[in-house]
Amino acid sequence: MSMVTPPPELPSVGVVPEVPPAGAGAFTPEELELAPSVKPRSLLRRGWEVFAENKLALVSLGVVVFMIGFCFVGPLFYRTDQVHTSLPDYLCHPSASHLLGCNDLGYDLLGRLMVGGQTSLEVGFAAAFVSVLIGTMYGAFSGFIGGPVDALLMRVVDAGLSIPYIMVVIILSVIFHPNTVTMIFVIAVFYWFVVARLIRGETLTLRTREYVQAVKVIGGRKSRAIVRHIVPNSIGTIIVQGTFAVADSILILAGLGFLGLGVSAPATDWGSMLSNGLQYIQSQQNYWWLIYPPGIAIIVTCISFNFIGDALRDAFETRLQRR
Amino acid sequence: MGGGAMTTFLIRRVLQAIIVLIFVTLITMWLIHLVPGGPVVALVGLRATPAQIAYYNHLYGFDQPVWVQYWKWVSQFAQGNFGYSVKNNLSVASEIAQYLPKTLVLVGLGLVVSLIFGIPLGIYQAVKRYTVGDYVLTWVSFLGYATPTFFVGLILIDWFSLKIPLFPSQAPQGTVAQILSQPAALVLPVFCYAFVAYALWSRYMRSSVMDNLVQDYVRTARAKGASERRVLWGHVFRNSLITIVTLLGLSIPTLVAGAIFVEVVFNYPGMGLQFFQAAQNVDFETLMGFTVLATVATVVGNLLADVGYAMLDPRVRYS
Numbered sequence: 001m002s003m004v005t006p007p008p009e010l011p012s013v014g015v016v017p018e019v020p021p022a023g024a025g026a027f028t029p030e031e032l033e034l035a036p037s038v039k040p041r042s043l044l045r046r047g048w049e050v051f052a053e054n055k056l057a058l059v060s061l062g063v064v065v066f067m068i069g070f071c072f073v074g075p076l077f078y079r080t081d082q083v084h085t086s087l088p089d090y091l092c093h094p095s096a097s098h099l100l101g102c103n104d105l106g107y108d109l110l111g112r113l114m115v116g117g118q119t120s121l122e123v124g125f126a127a128a129f130v131s132v133l134i135g136t137m138y139g140a141f142s143g144f145i146g147g148p149v150d151a152l153l154m155r156v157v158d159a160g161l162s163i164p165y166i167m168v169v170i171i172l173s174v175i176f177h178p179n180t181v182t183m184i185f186v187i188a189v190f191y192w193f194v195v196a197r198l199i200r201g202e203t204l205t206l207r208t209r210e211y212v213q214a215v216k217v218i219g220g221r222k223s224r225a226i227v228r229h230i231v232p233n234s235i236g237t238i239i240v241q242g243t244f245a246v247a248d249s250i251l252i253l254a255g256l257g258f259l260g261l262g263v264s265a266p267a268t269d270w271g272s273m274l275s276n277g278l279q280y281i282q283s284q285q286n287y288w289w290l291i292y293p294p295g296i297a298i299i300v301t302c303i304s305f306n307f308i309g310d311a312l313r314d315a316f317e318t319r320l321q322r323r
Numbered sequence: 324m325g326g327g328a329m330t331t332f333l334i335r336r337v338l339q340a341i342i343v344l345i346f347v348t349l350i351t352m353w354l355i356h357l358v359p360g361g362p363v364v365a366l367v368g369l370r371a372t373p374a375q376i377a378y379y380n381h382l383y384g385f386d387q388p389v390w391v392q393y394w395k396w397v398s399q400f401a402q403g404n405f406g407y408s409v410k411n412n413l414s415v416a417s418e419i420a421q422y423l424p425k426t427l428v429l430v431g432l433g434l435v436v437s438l439i440f441g442i443p444l445g446i447y448q449a450v451k452r453y454t455v456g457d458y459v460l461t462w463v464s465f466l467g468y469a470t471p472t473f474f475v476g477l478i479l480i481d482w483f484s485l486k487i488p489l490f491p492s493q494a495p496q497g498t499v500a501q502i503l504s505q506p507a508a509l510v511l512p513v514f515c516y517a518f519v520a521y522a523l524w525s526r527y528m529r530s531s532v533m534d535n536l537v538q539d540y541v542r543t544a545r546a547k548g549a550s551e552r553r554v555l556w557g558h559v560f561r562n563s564l565i566t567i568v569t570l571l572g573l574s575i576p577t578l579v580a581g582a583i584f585v586e587v588v589f590n591y592p593g594m595g596l597q598f599f600q601a602a603q604n605v606d607f608e609t610l611m612g613f614t615v616l617a618t619v620a621t622v623v624g625n626l627l628a629d630v631g632y633a634m635l636d637p638r639v640r641y642s
Binding site: 163166168170255 | 477580617
């Protein structure tokens with residue numbers, strides 16, 4: 001399995017770039033031999049077959065589905081009060097009534113993990129969606145127009161990526177009152193630059209293709225070429241990048257939460273829960289349930305999204321589909 | 324490649340960096356104006372009366388046209404005036420002078436430790452690729468990406484300070500000399516910082532060495548009869564280092580983020596902790612001053628990385 005992670009201009013959180021493998025794009029002799037026996041199958045079908053071959057990715061998909069179920073369906077079965085504080089339950093140990101104990105305000109931790117997970121997942125998905133949407137449009141437009149406009153637009157992207165992501169995100173969450181909706185904006189507003197640069201690169205190769213040229217020849221507008229031809233043909237890159245964006249957004253939200261800049265109480269997210277744990281881990285008591293459950297939830301979710309992104313990249317790689 | 328091409332490349336690249344800096348200052352300026360009530364509220368606080376706001380608006384020239392303000396702001400930055408933190412009653416420049424050296428100590432030590440582990444283990448992974456050792460280390464670096472820095476810090480404190488009381492859970496305080504005189508207290512922050520950076524170097528080193536191992540020059544070296552050790556260290560290692568050198572220049576935002584979280588977890592008295600406290604105190608002057616400084620460092624780092632790559636790798640062509 002290739003351990004590929006997003007490209008160098010990724011903002012600072014956790015995920016890291018990788019040098020492209022040697023001879024990417026070239027075919028090995030084996031692949032060339034296999035090439036003639038290709039039978040046409042739908043892109044999705046072939047993609048799914050390659051994806052399903054990757055057991056780690058299937059497990060990761062299962063983990064993500066489980067996490068979504070745990071956070072959104074779980075509270076229906078495991079009912080807890082996550083609004084009113086309950087001081088008698090102050091830092092109570094795990095027991096039959098509170099499976100993962102309580103925090104310093106008496107909130108049940110397992111229930112809080114579900115509620116916090118809702119915020120983390122909602123913001124993660126939504127911020128990724130917004131970033132990918134804006135980034136794709138900007139990148140496709142810039143690459144398609146080309147020339148000085150493209151050069152200028154790309155310098156804006158360079159500038160956006162030069163400001164350390166975590167710093168600008170901290171400033172934005174100081175400026176805006178943090179709730180779920182503003183967090184999505186705060187995370188996406190500087191993340192889309194990454195997507196824009198990637199899609200612009202993709203567009204540069206796509207715009208020389210015959211079918212894109214043909215749009216121009218038969219009098220189609222530029223917007224049509226971009227929306228109907230460039231964007232659908234970069235869908236692989238878009239989806240892969242979107243998957244990594246979810247992981248990054250969850251991590252950055254966790255970081256902001258940890259710094260006390262996340263959503264306001266009584267709402268919470270996995271990072272805010274950890275921030276709470278920092279105070280109590282220092283006291284000689286072993287309040288393990290305050291830090292390990294949310295920490296592990298973040299790690300497991302983010303690793304899963306990264307594995308899924310890797311597998312999707314393989315699945316969309318036409319090179320690998322020639323078999 | 325002639326010297327002319329290199330000069331043209333340098334001039335173009337520097338011009339690009341200058342354009343990027345102009346956009347960066349525009350974006351930062353826009354950020355200040357995003358504050359509800361405008362830059363004056365950012366300065367005097369959210370509870371100022373309208374009369375106070377009008378007074379300071381005039382005093383600081385915020386009632387002038389935007390381009391005049393922009394020019395004044397940029398020229399002040401160019402002169403080393405990064406603003407004045409009303410909350411700390413200290414100029415941002417002197418805050419930087421006070422905290423930057425301490426952060427550099429942490430980042431420097433963390434980088435050294437991460438490179439000491441990351442480079443050899445990355446090479447090991449590439450040479451022994453697809454073995455158990457490679458898979459284990461791959462998982463370690465994957466954990467490095469997916470684990471938030473602050474959670475690594477919490478685990479380190481829990482295991483090596485509380486469960487097994489080996490090291491203090493707090494970073495050393497005081498001046499740079501005082502910090503360096505307490506190595507035991509530095510261990511956990513430095514290793515926390517190094518773990519995150521380790522994932523970066525080892526992944527890069529692995530793929531870079533794997534790339535280089537299939538190059539023609541390796542086959543040539545082997546054909547000449549060079550030993551496997553000589554091929555690896557004399558040829559592949561040196562070429563792979565090019566990647567690491569450029570990567571160092573490109574990873575300043577990552578290093579900044581690491582410093583913020585490590586300093587907050589371990590209460591390390593550097594710029595990251597100061598930045599965090601500025602966020603808590605709604606001290607926009609400090610936030611903006613530090614951000615512009617880190618951004619300029621990033622732009623310069625990217626520029627140096629590109630130039631360094633061009634100079635170190637004779638295969639690079641400029642078009």
